Amino acid sequence: MSTMFGLPIEGEHLYTLEFGDIVPYFSLYTCSLFIFAAIFIIIAIITKPEKQATIVFGTDGFFEKEINISDLKFQRFMAIACGLATLGAMVSGDIFNYALFTALVGITNIGIVAATDNRHILNAAFHYGIVAMVATVFLFGGAAIALATTGTLSIWALAGKNLVPIAAKIFLVFGVFGEGMAPFYIGKSEMIRAPGAPYVLMIHVSSLLIFLRVVEIVLTV
Amino acid sequence: MQFYQIGLAAALVCVTISFWALMRERDDVHKLLLVDLIEIIGLVIIALVATDLAEALILPGLVVGISELIALAEIYIRKERRFVRTHKPIQIEVMKTAPPIISFILVVYGIILSGFSGGAVAGLGVVFYFMCIGHSERFELLETLSGYAWAFWIIAFFIFMILPQYWFIAVMISGGAILLKVTTKMSLIGTMRENYQEEQS
Numbered sequence: 221m222s223t224m225f226g227l228p229i230e231g232e233h234l235y236t237l238e239f240g241d242i243v244p245y246f247s248l249y250t251c252s253l254f255i256f257a258a259i260f261i262i263i264a265i266i267t268k269p270e271k272q273a274t275i276v277f278g279t280d281g282f283f284e285k286e287i288n289i290s291d292l293k294f295q296r297f298m299a300i301a302c303g304l305a306t307l308g309a310m311v312s313g314d315i316f317n318y319a320l321f322t323a324l325v326g327i328t329n330i331g332i333v334a335a336t337d338n339r340h341i342l343n344a345a346f347h348y349g350i351v352a353m354v355a356t357v358f359l360f361g362g363a364a365i366a367l368a369t370t371g372t373l374s375i376w377a378l379a380g381k382n383l384v385p386i387a388a389k390i391f392l393v394f395g396v397f398g399e400g401m402a403p404f405y406i407g408k409s410e411m412i413r414a415p416g417a418p419y420v421l422m423i424h425v426s427s428l429l430i431f432l433r434v435v436e437i438v439l440t441v
Numbered sequence: 442m443q444f445y446q447i448g449l450a451a452a453l454v455c456v457t458i459s460f461w462a463l464m465r466e467r468d469d470v471h472k473l474l475l476v477d478l479i480e481i482i483g484l485v486i487i488a489l490v491a492t493d494l495a496e497a498l499i500l501p502g503l504v505v506g507i508s509e510l511i512a513l514a515e516i517y518i519r520k521e522r523r524f525v526r527t528h529k530p531i532q533i534e535v536m537k538t539a540p541p542i543i544s545f546i547l548v549v550y551g552i553i554l555s556g557f558s559g560g561a562v563a564g565l566g567v568v569f570y571f572m573c574i575g576h577s578e579r580f581e582l583l584e585t586l587s588g589y590a591w592a593f594w595i596i597a598f599f600i601f602m603i604l605p606q607y608w609f610i611a612v613m614i615s616g617g618a619i620l621l622k623v624t625t626k627m628s629l630i631g632t633m634r635e636n637y638q639e640e641q642s
Contacts, residue, residue, distance in 0.1 A: 316498055316501075320501055320505065323505045323509075324505070326509070327505070327508055327509055327512060330509070330512050330513070330516070331512065334512075334515075334516045334519075337519070339520060342516055342519055342520035343520060345516050346469065346513060346516050346517060346520060349509065349512065349513040349516065350463075350472055350473075350476050350513070352509065353476045353479070353480060353506070353509045353510070353513070354460075354463070354476060354479055356480065356483060356502070356505060356506065356509070357456065357479055357480065357482065357483030357486070358483075360483050360484075360486065360487055360498075360502050361483055361486040361487075363487075363498075364486050364487040364489070364490055364495070364498070365449075365486070367490050367494065367495065367498075368445060368489070368490045373494075
């Protein structure tokens with residue numbers, strides 16, 4: 221048994237899945253994040269997309285906008301994929317796997333935002349994509365520096381020992397800042413909310429969850 | 442460790458320079474290229490660790506970088522409405538006569554080499570053939586072949602792990618399978634040339 225579950229942030233030990241030194245673990249903390257992500261996957265699967273209506277000013281009339289079914293299907297697929305990547309990031313017991321899952325969350329977020337023909341939204345998605353790509357450097361860089369100084373990537377093995385240098389932690393947090401930046405960029409997609417709702421919800425959830433998890437990792441290792 | 446610190450400092454200087462360039466750049470395509478440059482430096486930071494594990498970490502890092510780059514390029518195309526028009530490809534006589542013999546030599550040499558590098562050489566031959574002669578739509582065949590090759594590769598790895606005394610047959614299976622897999626994957630590049638004649642008729 222690792223020293224990890226003595227730490228205040230983890231809470232009780234619920235379940236661990238051991239593959240050598242890479243150990244996905246469910247503590248009270250990661251398990252509650254996992255369940256939260258799973259609930260939002262189910263929401264993305266079962267809810268029906270909204271239709272956008274624009275009110276004609278000063279009258280009772282309104283326009284309904286046509287949304288391509290294929291775009292919506294793509295968005296739903298990407299939302300589910302984003303949820304699965306978030307699930308992986310929540311329970312992964314390896315810093316590099318966490319970085320990879322977070323990068324995957326970034327890619328799928330781009331997919332959710334970009335499935336539209338509106339030029340402004342595509343612009344926003346493009347700029348978010350550039351930030352997300354730049355952020356992968358910090359994510360992987362943080363993991364690589366942690367590996368170089370400690371010789372392992374396993375959160376399980378590093379827990380409570382305070383071996384990972386502060387620079388690696390800062391890099392990791394910076395990387396997650398970049399990947400979790402999506403909610404700022406989808407403001408444009410929110411303004412014309414319907415092309416994407418309820419799938420846009422997944423972007424908020426995933427970025428919130430990867431932030432919460434990186435806090436746990438940084439405090440643990 | 443000394444080398445590692447020098448290397449890390451050099452990589453961070455490179456990151457700073459490319460960030461500066463990205464900050465000043467206004468054109469979207471150039472931004473995309475600069476971001477790719479930054480990704481490569483990220484891989485350098487991983488490569489500096491210089492262990493087997495680091496080598497294994499570079500591949501997923503590269504895959505993530507490339508997939509993000511492809512996604513962004515698609516968004517750029519859709520955003521700027523820049524769809525490629527079909528154009529008449531170059532047709533010179535040497536492109537009709539040379540491919541059979543050169544592709545044959547490359548493929549045979551690739552099979553002799555076997556393994557990953559052999560796959561690359563043989564794949565180059567097939568790319569050359571497809572690019573010059575053109576192709577009819579046989580993607581299913583290539584995909585099926587690639588899928589079976591992958592399955593054989595995995596089977597070979599199971600033999601390594603479960604029955605290590607039969608390592609020789611496992612080496613043979615995995616060498617042949619990776620040859621096929623890399624060849625088919627690379628030959629898909631050759632099929633990027635559109636069949637002009639087919640589309641015109």
